[in-house]
Amino acid sequence: MAQRITGVLSPVVTPFKADLSPDTERFVRQCKWLVANQVGLAVFGTNSEANSLAVDERMQLLDQLVEAGVDPARMMPGTGCCALTDSVRLTAHAVKLGCAGALMLPPFYYKGVSDEGLFRNFAEIVERVGDARLQIYLYHIPQVSQVPIGLKLIERLLKAYPKNIAGTKDSSGDWNNTKATLDAFAGEGFDVFPGSETFLLAGLRNGAKGCISATANVNPAAIHKLYAEWTSDSAERQQAGLDRIRNLFQKFPMIPAMKRAIAHWSGHVAWATVRPPLVELDAKQAAALIADLEQAGFSMPGLKG
Amino acid sequence: MAQRITGVLSPVVTPFKADLSPDTERFVRQCKWLVANQVGLAVFGTNSEANSLAVDERMQLLDQLVEAGVDPARMMPGTGCCALTDSVRLTAHAVKLGCAGALMLPPFYYKGVSDEGLFRNFAEIVERVGDARLQIYLYHIPQVSQVPIGLKLIERLLKAYPKNIAGTKDSSGDWNNTKATLDAFAGEGFDVFPGSETFLLAGLRNGAKGCISATANVNPAAIHKLYAEWTSDSAERQQAGLDRIRNLFQKFPMIPAMKRAIAHWSGHVAWATVRPPLVELDAKQAAALIADLEQAGFSMPGLKG
Numbered sequence: 138m139a140q141r142i143t144g145v146l147s148p149v150v151t152p153f154k155a156d157l158s159p160d161t162e163r164f165v166r167q168c169k170w171l172v173a174n175q176v177g178l179a180v181f182g183t184n185s186e187a188n189s190l191a192v193d194e195r196m197q198l199l200d201q202l203v204e205a206g207v208d209p210a211r212m213m214p215g216t217g218c219c220a221l222t223d224s225v226r227l228t229a230h231a232v233k234l235g236c237a238g239a240l241m242l243p244p245f246y247y248k249g250v251s252d253e254g255l256f257r258n259f260a261e262i263v264e265r266v267g268d269a270r271l272q273i274y275l276y277h278i279p280q281v282s283q284v285p286i287g288l289k290l291i292e293r294l295l296k297a298y299p300k301n302i303a304g305t306k307d308s309s310g311d312w313n314n315t316k317a318t319l320d321a322f323a324g325e326g327f328d329v330f331p332g333s334e335t336f337l338l339a340g341l342r343n344g345a346k347g348c349i350s351a352t353a354n355v356n357p358a359a360i361h362k363l364y365a366e367w368t369s370d371s372a373e374r375q376q377a378g379l380d381r382i383r384n385l386f387q388k389f390p391m392i393p394a395m396k397r398a399i400a401h402w403s404g405h406v407a408w409a410t411v412r413p414p415l416v417e418l419d420a421k422q423a424a425a426l427i428a429d430l431e432q433a434g435f436s437m438p439g440l441k442g
Numbered sequence: 443m444a445q446r447i448t449g450v451l452s453p454v455v456t457p458f459k460a461d462l463s464p465d466t467e468r469f470v471r472q473c474k475w476l477v478a479n480q481v482g483l484a485v486f487g488t489n490s491e492a493n494s495l496a497v498d499e500r501m502q503l504l505d506q507l508v509e510a511g512v513d514p515a516r517m518m519p520g521t522g523c524c525a526l527t528d529s530v531r532l533t534a535h536a537v538k539l540g541c542a543g544a545l546m547l548p549p550f551y552y553k554g555v556s557d558e559g560l561f562r563n564f565a566e567i568v569e570r571v572g573d574a575r576l577q578i579y580l581y582h583i584p585q586v587s588q589v590p591i592g593l594k595l596i597e598r599l600l601k602a603y604p605k606n607i608a609g610t611k612d613s614s615g616d617w618n619n620t621k622a623t624l625d626a627f628a629g630e631g632f633d634v635f636p637g638s639e640t641f642l643l644a645g646l647r648n649g650a651k652g653c654i655s656a657t658a659n660v661n662p663a664a665i666h667k668l669y670a671e672w673t674s675d676s677a678e679r680q681q682a683g684l685d686r687i688r689n690l691f692q693k694f695p696m697i698p699a700m701k702r703a704i705a706h707w708s709g710h711v712a713w714a715t716v717r718p719p720l721v722e723l724d725a726k727q728a729a730a731l732i733a734d735l736e737q738a739g740f741s742m743p744g745l746k747g
Contacts, residue, residue: 157526157566188524188551191497191531219493219524221462221717226496244719246493246550248586254719261462261718281553283588284719412526413566414549414559414589 141272141303141328142213142237143346145337145361147171147353148182150396151190151198153410159190159198163405165205170440172211174357175365178202179240181215183281183308184351184392189412192223196230209235213349217242217276221258225265228273238272238303240349245282252290259294263301272303278332279309288321295327306349308332312339319343334360335383338376341367352383354395355437385429393418394426401427402437446577446608446633447542448651450642450666451518452476452658453487455701456495456503458715464495464503468710470510475745477516479662480670483507484545486520488586488613489656489697494717497528501535514540518654522547522581526563530570533578543577543608545654550587557595564599568606577608583637584614593626600632611654613637617644624648639665640688643681646672657688659700660742690734698723699731706732707742 149171152163168178180202181187181195190198195214203209216228216239228239241262243255263271275294279285286305294302304327307315315336319329323344331340334350337360341347353360356379363375386394393411397418400408409417418426430436454476457468473483485507486492486500495503500519508514521533521544533544546567548560568576580599584590591610599607609632612620620641624634628649636645639655642665646652658665661684668680691699698716702723705713714722723731735741 183551189526189549191525191527194525194527220496220499221494222496222499244494246488246586247719248588250719251721254721257721258718281551283553413563414552414555416556416559416562 142177142211143328144175144177145334145347145353145357145364146177146179146213146330146349147357148184148215148349148351149178149180150354150392150399151185152408153412154407155410157410157412159194160407161198161201163408164198165202165207167399168202168207171353171357172207173439175361176353176357178207178212179215179349180212182240182349183278184354184395185215186392186412186415187215192218192227195227199231199234203234210237212236213238213240213274215240215242215276217244219244219246221261224262228262228271229266229268232266232268232271238274240274240276240306242276242278242282243284243286245284248283250284252287252293255284255286255290256293260297263298269300271301273301274303274328274330275305277305277307277309277314288317291318291322295322295325299326302327304328304330304346306330306332312336315340316343319345333383334363334379337363337379338367338372351391351395352379352386355386355398356382356435381433382435385426385433385435388429389418389422389426390415397423397426398430398437399440403440404442446651447482447516447518448633449480449482450639450652450658450662450669451482451484451635451654452662453484453489453520453654453656455659455697455704456490456492457713458717459712460715462715462717464499465712466503466506468713469503470507470512472704473507473512476658476662477512478744480666481658481662483512483517484520484654485517487545487654488583489659489700490520491697491717491720492520494720497523497532500532504536504539508539515542517541518543518545518579520545520547520581522549524549524551526566529567533567533576534571534573537571537573537576543579545579545581545611547581547583547587548589548591550589553588555589557592557598560589560591560595561598565602568603574605576606578606579608579635580610582610582612582614582619593622596623596627596632600627600630604631607632609633609635609651611635611637617641620645621648624650638688639668639684642668642684643672643677656696656700657684657691660691660703661687661740686738687740690731690738690740693734694723694727694731695720702728702731703735703742704745708745709747
């Protein structure tokens with residue numbers, strides 16, 4: 138087995154053209170900028186508006202990234218869909234391309250489903266993809282999916298498929314849950330990634346392998362720096378700096394705010410575009426966000442062009 | 443414009459083979475049985491496990507129904523997906539085939555989205571499908587989708603697209619909401635269908651055009667009979683009879699229970715199969731359900747074979 142992916146990953150925001158089709162050229166450029174900033178590519182996450190993209194659109198974007206020379210060993214695409222057949226198709230495609238892992242939502246239409254039903258979903262995907270290279274990262278984001286992935290389910294999956302169940306992204310925002318997951322599984326070949334850099338330092342101190350965070354789209358270098366220097370004396374101060382920037386984005390709807398910042402610092406206004414049901418920031422919000430960020434000394438070096 | 447679809451519709455349960463692929467032959471047979479019992483086909487609803495099917499699987503099943511001679515004028519397929527591009531593709535296909543309407547979920551991944559974002563989703567679908575025949579029925583099922591479709595959104599959509607916004611299915615189970623929707627819009631060319639026959643009589647007395655109900659999968663003739671005879675002296679007694687049968691199913695998870703009943707009365711055990719994340723009834727549940735139904739004198743005439 139190849140070495141597993143670690144460090145800071147970004148659920149890469151997806152650029153759209155005016156007709157709402159994905160803009161491959163800007164997507165490739167953004168991914169290369171992130172990789173140049175030492176940040177891995179959890180493309181097709183919640184912040185990527187992945188579920189607002191058809192499966193074919195996601196497969197095509199992944200193909201185009203690889204064709205453009207972006208290293209699939211730096212990629213952990215989201216591949217968990219409501220339909221088992223979609224999840225299998227997308228996951229098999231990611232594995233075939235050599236992606237480091239697959240970040241997998243549970244099927245999220247039905248609510249209150251049993252652990253048995255969720256186990257069967259993931260088990261079927263493992264069996265049908267049928268590839269030793271498959272590395273699944275279970276995606277726990279109950280406030281959005283409304284379908285939690287609990288510790289008992291992780292335990293059962295890990296026991297049944299120890300070579301394919303590689304870890305989890307915990308986006309619950311609940312440190313107690315992240316800590317319990319780390320305490321239960323870290324060190325067993327199960328890699329835990331908090332879903333926000335807010336928990337990066339605490340996570341690393343408790344055995345996490347990095348983080349997968351929205352804000353890594355806009356603040357990649359600083360977040361990676363803390364990952365690289367977490368044992369240094371400056372770690373607490375660095376964490377406080379990351380939190381300050383994140384808080385500025387969180388005053389607004391996160392996805393439109395990040396896209397607006399990228400539009401501003403890249404010079405490509407089309408970056409602000411989102412697909413429905415999301416709505417871009419209005420002019421007043423946009424101005425307030427950029428003013429806040431500039432006042433904090435924030436910028437996105439190397440993005441222009 | 444053709445006359446709009448009315449009466450009792452069933453969110454037709456989807457039969458799977460052992461490998462979880464859809465069983466076209468049993469699907470066609472089930473749809474023909476429902477139509478023979480005067481019930482319309484809201485295929486690809488919540489009870490159809492529609493979101494557990496890929497878009498291509500849904501399009502193929504719809505093609506196969508029409509090819510098998512089932513009248514598309516009796517169909518209101520579910521076509522609302524998380525991805526705008528999927529919704530447009532599936533809806534355009536349904537319109538091209540001549541379906542009476544399209545039952546449309548809001549995009550349901552993101553929670554707490556604005557009415558503006560939901561309006562844009564439906565508006566884009568109307569504009570992109572661009573067909574005067576398109577009849578959209580807005581699907582309000584907040585306990586599952588977690589994304590409600592409120593009265594203000596309906597009003598705005600109806601004003602913007604009076605020829606394409608045809609009605610709603612209200613599956614909230616909240617009679618106050620159904621009544622408020624009827625009071626606000628019934629008679630304006632906007633057709634309200636309660637999402638359960640529990641509200642069939644009350645709905646019809648307040649201007650509803652029928653109902654779209656899970657239980658129409660298993661009890662179609664009796665539900666249609668109340669629809670046809672709702673002004674008769676026996677209406678209250680008929681409603682009570684429908685409620686009794688529905689309550690027997692509701693003692694169990696609804697979709698697996700209905701599939702188990704169809705397996706029993708059709709003689710095809712494979713009907714019990716569900717896709718993950720759902721789980722079929724266990725043997726004890728199945729025996730209890732069938733015993734309850736037989737004791738109530740329930741059967742599914744004409745299904746065997």
